Amino acid sequence: xxxxxxxxxxxxxxxxxxxxxxxxxxxxxxxxxxxxxxxxxxxxxxxxxxxxxxxxxxxxxxxxxxxxxxxxxxxxxxxxxxxxxxxxxxxxxxxxxxxxxxxxxxxxxxxxxxxxxxxxxxxxxxxxxxxxxxxxxxxxxxxxxxxxxxxxxxxxxxxxxxxxxxxxxxxxxxxxxxxxxxxxxxxxxxxxxxxxxxxxxxxxxxxxxxxxxxxxxxxxxxxxxxxxxxxxxxxxxxxxxxxxxxxxxxxxxxxxxxxxxxxxxxxxxxxxxxxxxxxxxxxxxxxxxxxxxxxxxxxxxxxxxxxxxxxxxxxxxxxxxxxxxxxxxxxxxxxxxxxx
Amino acid sequence: xxxxxxxxxxxxxxxxxxxxxxxxxxxxxxxxxxxxxxxxxxxxxxxxxxxxxxxxxxxxxxxxxxxxxxxxxxxxxxxxxxxxxxxxxxxxxxxxxxxxxxxxxxxxxxxxxxxxxxxxxxxxxxxxxxxxxxxxxxxxxxxxxxxxxxxxxxxxxxxxxxxxxxxxxxxxxxxxxxxxxxxxxxxxxxxxxxxxxxxxxxxxxxxxxxxxxxxxxxxxxxxxxxxxxxxxxxxxxxxxxxxxxxxxxxxxxxxxxxxxxxxxxxxxxxxxxxxxxxxxxxxxxxxxxxxxxxxxxxxxxxxxxxxxxxxxxxxxxxxxxxxxxxxxxxxxxxxxxxxx
Numbered sequence: 001x002x003x004x005x006x007x008x009x010x011x012x013x014x015x016x017x018x019x020x021x022x023x024x025x026x027x028x029x030x031x032x033x034x035x036x037x038x039x040x041x042x043x044x045x046x047x048x049x050x051x052x053x054x055x056x057x058x059x060x061x062x063x064x065x066x067x068x069x070x071x072x073x074x075x076x077x078x079x080x081x082x083x084x085x086x087x088x089x090x091x092x093x094x095x096x097x098x099x100x101x102x103x104x105x106x107x108x109x110x111x112x113x114x115x116x117x118x119x120x121x122x123x124x125x126x127x128x129x130x131x132x133x134x135x136x137x138x139x140x141x142x143x144x145x146x147x148x149x150x151x152x153x154x155x156x157x158x159x160x161x162x163x164x165x166x167x168x169x170x171x172x173x174x175x176x177x178x179x180x181x182x183x184x185x186x187x188x189x190x191x192x193x194x195x196x197x198x199x200x201x202x203x204x205x206x207x208x209x210x211x212x213x214x215x216x217x218x219x220x221x222x223x224x225x226x227x228x229x230x231x232x233x234x235x236x237x238x239x240x241x242x243x244x245x246x247x248x249x250x251x252x253x254x255x256x257x258x259x260x261x262x263x264x265x266x267x268x269x270x271x272x273x274x275x276x277x278x279x280x281x282x283x284x285x286x287x288x289x290x291x292x293x294x295x296x297x298x299x300x301x302x303x304x305x306x307x308x309x310x311x312x313x314x315x316x317x318x319x320x321x322x323x324x325x326x327x328x329x330x331x332x333x334x335x336x337x338x339x340x
Numbered sequence: 341x342x343x344x345x346x347x348x349x350x351x352x353x354x355x356x357x358x359x360x361x362x363x364x365x366x367x368x369x370x371x372x373x374x375x376x377x378x379x380x381x382x383x384x385x386x387x388x389x390x391x392x393x394x395x396x397x398x399x400x401x402x403x404x405x406x407x408x409x410x411x412x413x414x415x416x417x418x419x420x421x422x423x424x425x426x427x428x429x430x431x432x433x434x435x436x437x438x439x440x441x442x443x444x445x446x447x448x449x450x451x452x453x454x455x456x457x458x459x460x461x462x463x464x465x466x467x468x469x470x471x472x473x474x475x476x477x478x479x480x481x482x483x484x485x486x487x488x489x490x491x492x493x494x495x496x497x498x499x500x501x502x503x504x505x506x507x508x509x510x511x512x513x514x515x516x517x518x519x520x521x522x523x524x525x526x527x528x529x530x531x532x533x534x535x536x537x538x539x540x541x542x543x544x545x546x547x548x549x550x551x552x553x554x555x556x557x558x559x560x561x562x563x564x565x566x567x568x569x570x571x572x573x574x575x576x577x578x579x580x581x582x583x584x585x586x587x588x589x590x591x592x593x594x595x596x597x598x599x600x601x602x603x604x605x606x607x608x609x610x611x612x613x614x615x616x617x618x619x620x621x622x623x624x625x626x627x628x629x630x631x632x633x634x635x636x637x638x639x640x641x642x643x644x645x646x647x648x649x650x651x652x653x654x655x656x657x658x659x660x661x662x663x664x665x666x667x668x669x670x671x672x673x674x675x676x677x678x679x680x
Contacts, residue, residue, distance in 0.1 A: 002420060002466075002469055002470055002471045002472045002517070003469045004468070004469045004470050005420065005470065005471070005472075008444075009444050011470050051661070052661050054657055054658070054661065055661070080342060080345065081529060085447075085449060088655065088657070089429045089430075089655045089656070089657060090429075090449065090451065090653060090654065090655035090658075091449050091653065092655045092657055092658050095532060095653035095658075095666050095668075096658070096663070096666065098531075098532040098666075098668075099532040099533070099534050099653075099666040102531045102532070103531065104348075104349050104529040104530065104531055105529070105530065105531060105532055105668065106448070106450075106457060106460075106461065106529065107425075107448060107449040107450045107457070107653075107668075108446070108447060108448060108449065109425060109430065109431050109447040109448065109449040110446075110447045111430065117446060117447070120446075121446065121461065124464075124465060124468060124470050125464060125468075126342075127468070128344070128464060128465075128467070128468025128469070128470070129342055129343045129344045129468070130342055130344050130345065130351045130464050130468070131342050131345070132342045132345075148657070177342070189421060189444040189445070189446065190444065190445065191438075191442050191443065191444055191445060192435060192438040192439040192442070192445055193439070194439050313430060313431065313435035313439075313447075314430065315428065315429045315430035315432045316429070317394055317428070317429060317432055317488070318394070318430075318432050318435075318436070321391070321392050321394065321395070323436070326435050326436065326438075326439040328435075328438075328445065328447075
């Protein structure tokens, strides 16, 4: 077995790369939610001065990257790589931002699992000695996602109660080889899991088995249990998916109840904001992690967190062809590193 | 600077991962081209027994992976990671293949640069000690790409002379930490470059500046010159883009004429096959590299090759919004490793 592997799906980083800083940009609705004070920039208009929602999303991603690099007291040219993806076809948000930033760029697609995917690859590339600084980033935008995947917004269609609300948000993290602070210590890479869900209005249920599979593999590979964590947080399973994942993990002998939450439930107040099953989208776990969780780790209110970003790998074409929805989930352990 | 970095964009692998085997599947038209004898499987029908071209493409990718793993005398369960992407929205080809293969999976999107992107990340992950075996793979399919990006095939529209023909093909490579044979010794990661081309029927011209930028950076970072290579081969610039790239690299003082070719020109005989500016698509550099180039390296007819896969990061949405076409190119050096 490769020297840095633990079990089948997990890697232990020898010198856990430090998350030196984060940058976040969110839309107006996210700025009205319970985490409002954790975000760097809250837009008053989700077009962000651009001519289309897609370009607005791209600007959110680009500005989040710039904000994070600035907070790390670095220059863009010092970044060795950018690992990024988004939900738009051909990564329009990411590609146009990467063009402006001119950082050597690896494009990723993991649907809403992208934040953990980018942190996973970025941290291995740093720990392996191939980079000093890496940016990991992703974005989503309610309006660009809604019209690409569902209906024209002008249609004003009714939403199922199991449906989730795509977060307008971007979160960027600058990882570095040295420093103190929240650091990526373990990476558990997911397999694609598909238990046959076809309901495109119930993505939480489609992604839950993949989340459960990755979490259970993480525990088995590392020997950790839920008690080792201050917080275990999935990306965007929402209310329906969270319950399923929790039960599937319990079935394998791990009770997460005391420490388990979901970014899609943290970002909105569903009683007030009418977001049905909760938030979703790449930007959900990205903004909640880079905003709320990272800042609580800096304050030492959280010291060990398992972030599991969750993606539904469907397309409009696969849905129209009657296919089921494959899911994937990638997990990273973030530990407060107290010495440099 | 990170210990394994050379210059700004290049990494030197300490223990160059070996390409243990490859697997290729191509469509009927590719099977009539000059490289026909280099492919493992030539389909007689581009639906490959499936109900849609997208599912056929996914099967091509899956079967190429299985073929490569079988030829490496390994089992699917021995693969630590699969690095893969394709041109379809939300990576339908890759996602459905990864579901069946159940290998821990990193989804990539680099448009037609994906083969070099997957070889780049796969080789760093192995060299870094995180994996023993990795599969790098991608695919494209003329019919699935044509209807997603351009027109319904039934429309029978006329094609511009600068237009390229999307290759129906998949190429998979199994990389391993140990062994002898063609090995990945350098990785040069591209930046997104956009010189303002808007013509979606001239992707070669849109990608050429990115290819030239990556090639020049590779030479500057490593100190290599074209004379160090037996073959320098771009992914799918075609006739128009190849000429532009060659001239742009020459402008920087590197004359590649004697050793430079393009996978899009190698795979078809344009005199007979009416492919206009040449082949394109992720599957172009994937099948030409995994078929022709790899097998010529095994025979020692080629001993040092620079593969630069080239991607145009446009989407139908970005084109409809009047945006220009960003390009990216990733390069890997493959050297015959004579000792284990």
